[in-house]
């Protein structure tokens with residue numbers, strides 16, 4: 423035992439060997455996720471366990487790790503983490519590639535690292551994005567609904583339902599060529615798409631995977647399919663709004679597997695209603711778990727393809743994510759900068 427204590431919200435489910443090793447090496451206390459349904463209950467549980475530990479004269483927790491189900495618990499901010507941080511917790515690790523759910527500025531000011539699991543969900547999310555590109559272009563939701571209604575192809579006149587489109591030869595515009603965008607480019611290329619991308623900075627040619635760097639306006643004007651793959655930041659909130667939709671091709675397909683607020687959902691609904699946007703594939707929504715009523719309207723049934731923020735969730739991805747959490751913890755416990763820290767601490 424290292425004699426250093428770690429608090430976790432939930433526990434590992436997939437990388438069990440590594441988890442058991444962590445539990446043998448350090449003192450690990452687990453807050454039971456099943457009994458803690460939301461932010462407030464977790465905040466209260468943290469405050470109680472930290473106070474109880476201090477009252478018992480035990481050394482404070484140096485690290486906090488949370489597993490799974492981010493939207494229920496966020497934000498991971500001072501309100502929730504304050505008692506831990508004030509008592510010397512210097513590492514917070516959260517499962518997931520995106521870290522908009524954590525107050526990074528607060529943690530940095532307090533001298534605490536925040537670590538994500540940056541590449542664990544790359545393959546699953548890129549595959550999920552391709553799945554939604556195919557679902558949107560092929561109007562996949564109608565197949566499911568017609569099958570359930572017992573309507574076979576002969577029962578549905580061809581001109582009453584949208585016909586699918588083949589993506590071969592279409593131009594895919596990827597917004598954000600990070601690891602997921604790059605993995606998507608490889609997959610879309612294999613399907614015969616031409617790939618253009620917009621990123622804050624052009625990425626090294628060797629990493630473009632056949633995608634061509636263009637300006638944002640050029641991407642909007644040229645893409646037949648737009649896939650959102652950038653992080654949510656103050657700059658990317660409502661990155662696609664009324665002005666951007668007006669610059670797109672009529673009949674464009676939109677796919678979002680990144681974060682809901684990057685698209686102004688009201689503007690998206692209007693663009694669907696006007697026919698500017700043909701169909702969408704959405705894994706993320708602006709106000710999760712709520713969905714804009716315009717997207718749920720029966721008139722949109724065949725034009726929307728939904729996933730409940732789960733394209734990143736595969737068994738392999740979760741196993742890798744847990745391993746990445748443990749790698750950061752191990753670095754930290756060995757006095758090194760955690761390898762997946764997203765922030766740099768002031769000296």
Ligand SMILES: O=CC(=O)O
Pocket residue numbers: 517518519520521543680734
């Ligand atoms: O949305 C999922 C993630 O950020 O990992």
